[in-house]
Amino acid sequence: xxxxxxxxxxxxxxxxxxxxxxxxxxxxxxxxxxxxxxxxxxxxxxxxxxxxxxxxxxxxxxxxxxxxxxxxxxxxxxxxxxxxxxxxxxxxxxxxxxxxxxxxxxxxxxxxxxxxxxxxxxxxxxxxxxxxxxxxxxxxxxxxxxxxxxxxxxxxxxxxxxxxxxxxxxxxxxxxxxxxxxxxxxxxxxxxxxxxxxxxxxxxxxxxxxxxxxxxxxxxxxxxxxxxxxxxxxxxxxxxxxxxxxxxxxxxxx
Amino acid sequence: xxxxxxxxxxxxxxxxxxxxxxxxxxxxxxxxxxxxxxxxxxxxxxxxxxxxxxxxxxxxxxxxxxxxxxxxxxxxxxxxxxxxxxxxxxxxxxxxxxxxxxxxxxxxxxxxxxxxxxxxxxxxxxxxxxxxxxxxxxxxxxxxxxxxxxxxxxxxxxxxxxxxxxxxxxxxxxxxxxxxxxxxxxxxxxxxxxxxxxxxxxxxxxxxxxxxxxxxxxxxxxxxxxxxxxxxxxxxxxxxxxxxxxxxxxxxxx
Numbered sequence: 001x002x003x004x005x006x007x008x009x010x011x012x013x014x015x016x017x018x019x020x021x022x023x024x025x026x027x028x029x030x031x032x033x034x035x036x037x038x039x040x041x042x043x044x045x046x047x048x049x050x051x052x053x054x055x056x057x058x059x060x061x062x063x064x065x066x067x068x069x070x071x072x073x074x075x076x077x078x079x080x081x082x083x084x085x086x087x088x089x090x091x092x093x094x095x096x097x098x099x100x101x102x103x104x105x106x107x108x109x110x111x112x113x114x115x116x117x118x119x120x121x122x123x124x125x126x127x128x129x130x131x132x133x134x135x136x137x138x139x140x141x142x143x144x145x146x147x148x149x150x151x152x153x154x155x156x157x158x159x160x161x162x163x164x165x166x167x168x169x170x171x172x173x174x175x176x177x178x179x180x181x182x183x184x185x186x187x188x189x190x191x192x193x194x195x196x197x198x199x200x201x202x203x204x205x206x207x208x209x210x211x212x213x214x215x216x217x218x219x220x221x222x223x224x225x226x227x228x229x230x231x232x233x234x235x236x237x238x239x240x241x242x243x244x245x246x247x248x249x250x251x252x253x254x
Numbered sequence: 255x256x257x258x259x260x261x262x263x264x265x266x267x268x269x270x271x272x273x274x275x276x277x278x279x280x281x282x283x284x285x286x287x288x289x290x291x292x293x294x295x296x297x298x299x300x301x302x303x304x305x306x307x308x309x310x311x312x313x314x315x316x317x318x319x320x321x322x323x324x325x326x327x328x329x330x331x332x333x334x335x336x337x338x339x340x341x342x343x344x345x346x347x348x349x350x351x352x353x354x355x356x357x358x359x360x361x362x363x364x365x366x367x368x369x370x371x372x373x374x375x376x377x378x379x380x381x382x383x384x385x386x387x388x389x390x391x392x393x394x395x396x397x398x399x400x401x402x403x404x405x406x407x408x409x410x411x412x413x414x415x416x417x418x419x420x421x422x423x424x425x426x427x428x429x430x431x432x433x434x435x436x437x438x439x440x441x442x443x444x445x446x447x448x449x450x451x452x453x454x455x456x457x458x459x460x461x462x463x464x465x466x467x468x469x470x471x472x473x474x475x476x477x478x479x480x481x482x483x484x485x486x487x488x489x490x491x492x493x494x495x496x497x498x499x500x501x502x503x504x505x506x507x508x
Contacts (some may be wrong), residue, residue, distance in 0.1 A: 027405065030401050031397050031398055031401055031403070031408075032397065032398060056403075058398075058400060058401045059401070098419075100419075142415075143285050143286065144312075144418070147285055147311060147312045149285070150282070153408070154282055154285075154407070154411045157411055158411065161353075161396075161415075164398070165354075199492060199495065203495070204495035204496075217484075217485070218488065218492070221488075221489070225475050225478040225479035227475065231471075231475050234468075234475075238453060238458055241458035242452055242453070242497050
């Protein structure tokens with residue numbers, strides 16, 4: 001995570017009340033590859049055992065390196081771009097972005113040699129207007145208009161997640177077949193011939209006028225399954241087993 | 255939020271341990287316009303005062319309407335598409351999506367007349383392999399590879415947030431099954447039971463030690479096929495036909 005981490009925005013929590021929320025924020029920052037946490041006026045002082053208890057494993061290093069400041073001005077002194085997270089209308093003439101655009105702007109900022117920070121307010125009341133006024137841009141997380149009060153650590157989670165999506169180079173999708181050899185057309189065609197012969201034998205594909213459409217529908221199901229070579233062997237084994245009388249012992253009554 | 259809500263995926267928490275986490279999940283569902291919560295085997299039973307305490311305001315209605323089930327099969331009976339949230343590699347041949355694509359797929363499912371659900375496992379261990387095997391698709395939230403253990407409510411938050419982002423601008427999604435009725439879980443489970451009984455009868459699922467993995471692999475093939483209700487009927491008809499002696503006339507020589 002070295003690079004993602006080094007480039008990531010600083011997370012600043014102003015007036016955080018509960019140590020549990022600070023710890024949960026640190027934990028989710030670690031989940032999503034952020035590491036720099038700053039606190040302004042934490043209500044219960046610092047260090048805070050409740051925060052340490054919530055921040056498991058790698059997040060303990062984030063708690064250990066957390067910096068504490070008296071004011072938002074001090075906490076953002078070395079920062080070149082500040083986003084203030086708030087759901088409330090502030091009647092300020094300031095650009096407003098959503099998390100995805102915020103992550104993009106943070107990346108642009110570090111690419112340009114700067115340092116970005118995202119500022120979150122207290123659990124109870126969010127950011128003070130004075131603190132919002134120190135930010136370049138307002139960050140708003142799209143919410144149900146009837147209930148915009150997001151938990152503090154979850155707000156951090158959403159932002160950190162958008163950062164991870166952007167910074168992690170997530171365009172590399174995992175293959176859904178886990179490296180298994182995909183079925184070749186010839187494997188599939190062998191399966192079709194096998195199954196259709198058995199279905200003809202038991203007169204399932206009946207009446208003849210409907211046979212072509214029935215066969216197409218059945219083949220299409222297999223196509224959609226994106227079968228591996230091994231899947232085809234398994235299916236053919238099932239067909240063979242289902243169409244013979246078992247030999248090892250007497251079949252159960254039905 | 256009426257429309258967004260009505261269309262949103264069902265959230266299913268299997269084996270949730272802490273009422274606080276259930277309550278936090280309900281709260282963030284309400285933040286992001288989801289409302290249907292189902293529980294499977296909640297450790298501390300239901301109702302749970304700790305869950306109620308965490309779920310403030312509008313989320314209280316979600317807690318009140320939460321449904322509780324004995325098994326994942328029962329909880330997904332009326333569902334047409336299930337995503338299993340897991341960070342661990344399952345070595346199952348199943349499609350893997352990230353939250354954004356998951357939200358898009360949920361929207362497509364409801365547009366096609368179906369019902370989507372997202373299944374989350376316990377705080378301690380995540381989902382059981384058997385529960386994962388009941389899902390069509392794996393949902394993976396991109397994480398720091400050094401720390402993939404996301405808090406339960408935060409996993410729900412990420413998914414619900416992606417739903418909100420998408421559903422806020424939901425217009426016309428493309429139906430993937432051309433208007434056919436997607437199979438419900440109960441249809442699929444009926445197929446599984448039917449096929450597995452027949453395969454047991456002919457001793458295909460042998461030796462017993464390998465049976466669970468064989469069953470999972472076979473189920474996964476069907477999941478990948480994204481079956482319609484009619485497909486399930488066709489397959490069950492094929493199984494029935496293949497396992498009986500034809501009556502109309504003598505079978506052909508082979």
